[in-house]
Amino acid sequence: xxxxxxxxxxxxxxRDVDFVVVGSGAGGAAAAVAxxxxxxxxxxxxxxxxxxxxxxxxxxxxxxxxxxxxxxNTMAMGDALWPIVQARIVGGTTVVNSAICVRTxxxxxxxxxxQHGVGGDAYADRxxxxxxxxxxxxxxxxxxxHAMGRSNQLALLGxxxxxxxxxxxxxxxxxxxxxxxxxxxxxxxKKQSTNLNYVPETMTRGGVVLSCAPADxxxxxxxxxxxxxxxxxxxTTKKKGARFTxxxxxxxxxxxxxxxxxxxxxxxGVKSHHLGDFFRAHPGTGIFGVYDEPVDMNxxxxxxxxxxxxxxxxxxxxxxxxxPLELVASRLSGGGHQxxxxxxxxxxxxxxxxxxxxxxxxxxxxxxxxxxxxxMIRYGLNRADMERFREGMKTVARMHFEAGAKEIIPGIxxxxxxxxxxxxxxxxxxxxxxxxxxxxxxxxxxxxVMGQNPRTSVCDENGRVHGYDGLYIGDASxxxxxxxxxxxxxxxxxAMNAADRALEQR
Numbered sequence: 001x002x003x004x005x006x007x008x009x010x011x012x013x014x015r016d017v018d019f020v021v022v023g024s025g026a027g028g029a030a031a032a033v034a035x036x037x038x039x040x041x042x043x044x045x046x047x048x049x050x051x052x053x054x055x056x057x058x059x060x061x062x063x064x065x066x067x068x069x070x071x072x073n074t075m076a077m078g079d080a081l082w083p084i085v086q087a088r089i090v091g092g093t094t095v096v097n098s099a100i101c102v103r104t105x106x107x108x109x110x111x112x113x114x115q116h117g118v119g120g121d122a123y124a125d126r127x128x129x130x131x132x133x134x135x136x137x138x139x140x141x142x143x144x145x146h147a148m149g150r151s152n153q154l155a156l157l158g159x160x161x162x163x164x165x166x167x168x169x170x171x172x173x174x175x176x177x178x179x180x181x182x183x184x185x186x187x188x189x190k191k192q193s194t195n196l197n198y199v200p201e202t203m204t205r206g207g208v209v210l211s212c213a214p215a216d217x218x219x220x221x222x223x224x225x226x227x228x229x230x231x232x233x234x235x236t237t238k239k240k241g242a243r244f245t246x247x248x249x250x251x252x253x254x255x256x257x258x259x260x261x262x263x264x265x266x267x268x269g270v271k272s273h274h275l276g277d278f279f280r281a282h283p284g285t286g287i288f289g290v291y292d293e294p295v296d297m298n299x300x301x302x303x304x305x306x307x308x309x310x311x312x313x314x315x316x317x318x319x320x321x322x323x324p325l326e327l328v329a330s331r332l333s334g335g336g337h338q339x340x341x342x343x344x345x346x347x348x349x350x351x352x353x354x355x356x357x358x359x360x361x362x363x364x365x366x367x368x369x370x371x372x373x374x375x376m377i378r379y380g381l382n383r384a385d386m387e388r389f390r391e392g393m394k395t396v397a398r399m400h401f402e403a404g405a406k407e408i409i410p411g412i413x414x415x416x417x418x419x420x421x422x423x424x425x426x427x428x429x430x431x432x433x434x435x436x437x438x439x440x441x442x443x444x445x446x447x448x449v450m451g452q453n454p455r456t457s458v459c460d461e462n463g464r465v466h467g468y469d470g471l472y473i474g475d476a477s478x479x480x481x482x483x484x485x486x487x488x489x490x491x492x493x494x495a496m497n498a499a500d501r502a503l504e505q506r
Contacts, residue, residue: 002208003050006232007242013232015208015246017043019502020228021253022215022264025092027475028255029194029202030134030492034499035253036205043246044202045228047214047256048088049235050195051095056185060324063184066235067096070374074259076362078380080434082283082441086257090211091195093257094488098182098303098321099172099191101140102485103131104493105311116480117452118461130493138192139174147178149300151350154291155320156305158403164318164395165309169301172488180322182302213244218252218268218471225252225471251470251502253463254477255495258444259375261477262364265448265458265465272458272466275448279362279379280482282443283389283434286321286353288331288409289400290418294347297322311484315357316392318399323351331411331438349409352399354392355443357484358385364447379441386432389439394427411438443487448477463498470505472498 004013018040021032028044036042048067057063064072069088076082087093104127112119134140143152148168159166172192179188189196203209216230227248232241254261262276300322307318323331325346332342362379381389397408401421409418410427413436419426430436450473451457454466457480463472474495476487483490 002203004208004210005050006212006234007244009242011242013210013242013244015043017041017208017246017248018250019253020045020246020248021255021474022228023092023255023257023475024090024194024199024209025087025255025257025475026094026194026488026491027495028092028253029198030495031253031255031474031499032202032207033198034496035503036202036207038500038503040250040503042202042207044199044207044209045213045215045230045246046090046209046211047233048090048211050090050209050211051185053185053187053189056187058184060183060326063096067185074375074377076281076377076379076441078362078378080380082379082439084259084377084441084444086259090199090209091193094193095185095195096183097488099193100303100306100486101135101170101172101489102308103128104483104490105485107312108481108483111481116450116457118450123461126497127490127493130496131489134489134492138172138197140170140172141174142168142170143176143301143304147176147301148304149178149180149297149322150295151297151322152300152304152320154295154350154403155352155399158399159305159307161402162399164307164399166305166307166318169304169306176301178300180298180300180302183323210244210246215256215264216267218254218264218270219247220269223467224469228252248470250505251472253472253474253498255474258447258476259364259377261473261475262447263366263375266366270465270468270471273455275458276364277361278446278449278480279364279377280445281358281379281441282317282355282482283358283381283385283439283441284353284355285393285411285437285439286351287393287396287400287411288349288351289403289405290345290407290409291348291350291405295350296347297350298324308485310395311357314388314391315484316388316395317355317357317485318392318396319353319355321351321353332409333411333417350400352396354396356385356389356392357482358388359482360385361446381434383432386434389437390430390432393430397424397427412436443483445476445479445482445487448473449480450478451480462501463494472502474498
C-alpha cells in the first residue's frame with residue numbers, strides 16, 4: 001500500500017500509472033476502485049489530508065478546521081450568500097455527511113433521455129445494478145431502532161399524524177451505534193465513508209494515494225489527457241510544497257466536486273461551450289421544535305427519518321438533522337445573556353429540515369483574480385423556488401406541532417422568534433426574500449453536465465468529455481438535473497459505469 005502525504009519543496013514526486021483520479025469522495029473513490037478491480041494501476045490525487053478515524057475532531061469547529069474545504073466558507077453569491085457544505089479530506093464529503101442512501105428515481109433517467117439525449121431504460125437498469133453492488137459492499141441498512149434517538153422517534157410520530165409518507169432512512173452504515181457524530185466523522189467505524197473501503201482497496205490492488213495534493217491542472221497532449229500536476233499543500237499551515245506529476249497512460253478521471261471540477265478543467269485549457277454552467281443544488285434550512293420533555297438530539301443517529309413524498313410536487317425532501325450545540329448557537333438570534341437563556345432549552349430542541357428541489361440554475365467560474373483554485377459560484381432562487389422553499393418551512397413546522405412541540409423557532413428574519421401551534425398560519429406570510437433565512441446549499445449538481453450534443457453538454461453518458469480522449473468526469477458535475485434526493489448513490493453508480501467503460505477503451 002502506497003500513500004504519499006505532504007512533501008516539502010525539493011522533494012518532487014513523479015509517478016506513471018494507467019489512470020489518475022482527481023478526488024477521493026463518492027465519485028472519485030468509486031471510479032478508482034472499479035478501475036483497480038479491472039486490473040488498472042491507479043493513482044488517486046486528493047487535495048485534502050488523510051485522517052484516521054481516531055484523529056477525527058470531537059467538535060463542529062474542529063470538523064470545519066480539519067475536514068472542510070476552506071473552513072466551510074465557500075459561498076454561492078446571488079440575492080443572498082448561500083454557504084456550501086463540502087469536505088476536503090481523503091474520503092471527501094462521505095466522511096462528514098450522514099451516509100444517506102437513496103436509489104436514483106426512475107423518472108430521472110426518463111428526464112435525462114427526453115431533455116438531454118442520455119439515459120433511458122437500459123441505462124437505468126445498468127445504474128441500478130451498480131447501486132445493488134454498492135449497497136451490498138457498503139452495508140446499506142435502515143437505522144436500527146436502538147440507534148434512532150428521541151428526535152427521530154418524534155419525527156416518526158409527526159410523520160404519521162401529518163401523513164407525510166416518511167420512512168426510516170437507509171444509510172451506508174454497518175450497525176449504527178447512534179453516537180450522533182456523523183458531521184464530525186464516525187470514530188466508531190460504523191459509517192462506510194470511502195476512506196475506509198474503496199480507497200484502501202484501490203491501494204491494496206497496487207494503487208497509490210497522494211494526499212494534501214491539490215491538482216493545478218490536467219496535462220494535455222493535444223486533445224488527449226495524459227496526466228495531472230500540482231503542488232503539495234500543508235494541511236495546517238497551507239505552505240506550498242513540492243511539485244507532483246502523475247502521468248496517465250490510459251486516462252484521467254476528474255472527480256474534484258461540482259465546485260472544483262469545472263474550474264480545474266478551465267484552468268487546464270479544456271474548451272467546452274457550457275463548462276461551468278447549469279449549476280444546481282438543494283437549498284435548505286431547518287426549524288427547531290421545542291418539546292416539554294428532553295430530546296437530546298445529539299443522542300441517536302444524526303439523521304434517521306426522511307420523506308420523499310413531495311419530491312415532484314411541490315418539490316422538496318424532508319429530513320431530520322441533529323446539529324451540535326455550537327451550530328445551534330449560530331442559528332439562534334440574539335447575543336449575550338439573551339442567547340445564553342435561549343440555549344438553556346438545547347436539550348429540548350429537535351431540528352428537522354427541508355431540501356428544496358430548486359429549478360434555478362447558476363454558474364461555476366474561477367475567481368475574478370485569475371484562474372486560481374478558488375471557485376466563484378453565482379446562484380439565486382427565482383420566485384417559484386422561494387415559494388417551494390417557504391412551503392417546505394411550513395411543512396416542517398406543521399410536522400413539529402403534530403409531534404407535540406409546544407412551540408417552534410423558525411429562524412426567519414422579520415418574523416417572531418417563536419410560534420405556538422395556534423400561530424402556524426403566520427408561516428403563510430413568511431418572506432420570499434432569501435436573505436431572511438439561515439440556509440445552506442447541499443447536494444450539488446452540474447458544471448460539466450452530460451448530454452448527447454457537445455454544444456449543450458460537456459460529457460457523454462459514460463463521462464467522456466466531448467472532443468477529448470482519455471478525459472472523464474466522475475462526480476456530480478455530470479448530473480444535468482436536480483434529482484430531488486440525496487445524490488451519493490447516483491454519483492457512485494455513474495462513476496463506476498464511467499470507469500468500466502474506460503477500461504473497455506484501448
